[in-house]
Amino acid sequence: MRMRSWVLGACGALVVAGSGAGPAGAVPEPEADLALHGSAVMTGDRVxxxxxxxxxxxxxxxxxxxxxxxxVPLAEVQRLPQGCARTDERSVVCGIGALAADAAGERLTVSVRLKGHPDEVTLEVDTAWLGGAVDRDRTNDRLKVLVLGTGDAYAF
Known part of the structure; x- marks a missing residue:
């Protein structure tokens, strides 16, 4: 009986120890809420x-x-702005720099050429990196936009 009490007590201690927010003395991750707004225009093979x-x-x-x-795939040759790099046949990652809390960052403009001349393209915009911060509200930085080849601006 004495052994059973010790085992139950040890299991209870493990449950309590495992329910904390992290190791003692651990620094919590900073929380930031990145919001991305903009527009996309497609004319011919350019977006x-x-x-x-x-x-x-x-x-x-x-x-x-x-x-x-x-x-759709991007054309083989691209002229991307400084701070941007192609990551695969359909994707580009761009640095947007440091962002103060409750502040806007610098506007980023990226022009790419598509393979062929599609009538429409879906653009996905997503956060790639937040410098170690956590964003718990992904509804305003993970977006999908349908862009028609009309030369009209589609806002997001």
Missing amino acids: EVSLAPRNDGPAATPDASVLLRWS
């Missing part, structure tokens, strides 16, 4: 994306980047 990032806080982020992904 121009204009993006305005905003960090609604509560913490600043020392560095951030966004991922732009198209539903």
Whole structure:
């Protein structure tokens, strides 16, 4: 009987110890809320994306980047802005820099050429990196936009 009490007591201690927020002395991850707004225009085989990032806080982020992904392959040769790099046949990642809490970042404009001349393309915009911060509200930084080849701007 004495052994059973010890085992139950040890199991209870493990449950209590395992229910904490993390190891003692661990620094909690900062929380930032990145919001991405902008527009996309498709003319011929070109899509121009204009993006305005905003960090609604509560913490600043020392560095951030966004991922732009198209539903069709990109042309082989691209002239991307500084701070952007192609990651695969349909995606580009771009640094947007540090973002203070409750502040807007610098506008980013990316123009890409598509393979062929599609009538429409779906653009996915997503956060790629928040400099170690956590974003618990992904509804305003993970977006899908249908862009028609009309030359009209589609806002998101």
